Amino acid sequence: MPRAGARHDLEMIYVAHCRSTARLILGLDVGARLPLARTAMGRAVLCATPTIERELLFKRIASAEGSRWPPLSRRLAEVQAQFDVRGFVTTEGEWDPAISAAAVPVNLGDGRTLLGLSVGGASTWLNGSFLHDEVGPLLVSAAAEIVAAIHAADWKN
DSSP states (O other): OEEEEEEETTEEEEEEEOOOOSSSOOOOOTTOEEETTTSHHHHHHHHHSOHHHHHHHHHHHHHHHGGGHHHHHHHHHHHHHHHHHHSOEEEESSSSTTEEEEEEEEOOSSSSOOEEEEEEEETTTSOHHIIIIIIHHHHHHHHHHHHHHHHHHHHHO
16 A cells, blocks of 8 residues: 655654555554654655764664664664665565565655655565565656656746
């Protein structure tokens, strides 16, 4: 299910979603709050956040996570490396064992709010090469199209 979200403090808040007709769905609606550092959408936004701001967020996350921070910090470094190469991030059962997701930032590059765009679903079918080789690249393309459409609309106004 595609979802869009914005960062608020150390959480992501869903601002839009498209609900699937599948029997098994993630029952989170607009307004749902998810952890920034543990979800694909939050991690995509972290990866696109300017370095100085990201480091400040990491300090706050470290304080909130306590002893769970060292392994999470290592995982976030791996996620950043994945993002730097592929332009998207994935989680496979990390936030919730039954849920996997791919996500990208939607960065207009002009000071407007950095958004996240994700597709998530049951880890039993959204995993492996389908998640990494199909869903992730499609999200990168979708984010680029969204940014281009917004800039085109801005130019006309």
